Amino acid sequence: MLSEKILATAFTRAVKRGTLTMTTAKGETFTFGDGGLPEAAIRFTDTAAEMALCLNPELKLGELFMDGRLVIEQGDILNLLQLLLQDTHGEFDDLPLHRLRKIRHWLTMRGENDAHRSKRNVAHHYDLDGRLYSLFLDSDKQYSCAYFDHPDASLEEAQAAKKRHIAAKLLVENGHSVLDIGSGWGGMGLYLAQVAGAGSVKGVTLSEEQLEVSRKRAATAGLADRVQFELQDYRATIGSFDRIVSVGMFEHVGLASYDDYFQTCRKLLKDNGVMLLHTIGRSGMPYPVNPWIARYIFPGGHLPVLSEMMPAIERAGLVVTDIEILRLHYAYTLQAWRERFLAQRDEVLKLYDERFCRMWECYLAMSESAFRWQDAVVFQIQLAKRNDVVPLTRDYIAEREAVLKRRETMEFKRSA
Structure with a gap:
């Protein structure tokens, strides 16, 4: 599926140290990282959750975890965030969706916080x-x-x-x-x-x-x-x-x-x-x-x-x-x-x-x-x-x- 390919590409790019295991809603398993620590294992409960994370990861990661559609089966949410963030150093900031969000944010912030x-x-x-x-x-x-x-x-x-x-x-x-x-x-x-x-x-x-x-x-x-x-x-x-x-x-x-x-x-x-x-x-x-x-x-x-x-x-x-x-x-x-x-x-x-x-x-x-x-x-x-x-x-x-x-x-x- 398209969502699986997008997530696999993103996680391969993000996770350099440690081990992230992803199980899709269809039961397929992927592993990312160098096999070391920290470790985290996640599972999606439905395919729509996978696509949602692809389209808006910064919003949907928290929402899916909060709603129980992204289940952390090993480790905890902090372990997952460490794997995704510790080696990225802002390298995803120039992706098109990020640039659009920046523009939307600056336009929104023009309104007075009265x-x-x-x-x-x-x-x-x-x-x-x-x-x-x-x-x-x-x-x-x-x-x-x-x-x-x-x-x-x-x-x-x-x-x-x-x-x-x-x-x-x-x-x-x-x-x-x-x-x-x-x-x-x-x-x-x-x-x-x-x-x-x-x-x-x-x-x-x-x-x-x-x-x-x-x-x-x-x-x-x-x-x-x-x-x-x-x-x-x-x-x-x-x-x-x-x-x-x-x-x-x-x-x-x-x-x-x-x-x-x-x-x-x-x-x-x-x-x-x-x-x-x-x-x-x-x-x-x-x-x-x-x-x-x-x-x-x-x-x-x-x-x-x-x-x-x-x-x-x-x-x-x-x-x-x-x-x-x-x-x-x-x-x-x-x-x-x-x-x-x-x-x-x-x-x-x-x-x-x-x-x-x-x-x-x-x-x-x-x-x-x-x-x-x-x-x-x-x-x-x-x-x-x-x-x-x-x-x-x-x-x-x-x-x-x-x-x-x-x-x-x-x-x-x-x-x-």
């Missing part, structure tokens, strides 16, 4: 049952890239190190006012008040689920007078802040809204203020988000390259004072989330169905593979209005991290 659409997109992912995230995140519910500052760091330690690293770069001093754009479940904002000493923190989110949890956490910690969370689009925020932090939110802004985003940040930042933007991005060429991820996980999202961000930063009149690129940190974070998710899969089934479980297993594996074998990275970009508001060298980061770590220990003892 406040209504942004809230709807956020609700699609972040307003799921809160118990789901508690099953695989760390105790502080940090849903962004952790910072593994030593090789055997646990997820909890790495997420604490992430907050510490960001707070150090923000140069937060006692009494500073801080705006947290995309405040999640409140952990970053609470840390900046409780440990870093911020005088006031305002967190804005578009997730009603996260807002409720954040407000409860602030009240429980006795910080409701200093840390306030609002259901608010960043473009509607007013005020003037010493520090602005945004962690894991910029991915949802959308390419067409970059000017709005950075101009709004400049307006809200004091003249001697500092901003830290922590966002997933790409180290390669501009490329659309995987269509399966865009449809089922993060609608409206875009992973920027620096060349897409920098013009908007420059037009806003902001100064880039530091850039750090975190490479494999998110792969390690996602590995921990995926392992925890799979360990709690029976509990997830009590909240959702089998299709949802396969969808999230696929999402976590796809995301991990993007950081391990493709060009996904995390950018930490420090911004200011003036070039003299941060120290001349980066020594201050480690120095402040050491101070913050001592404060964390003292805070832990007080709350114990």
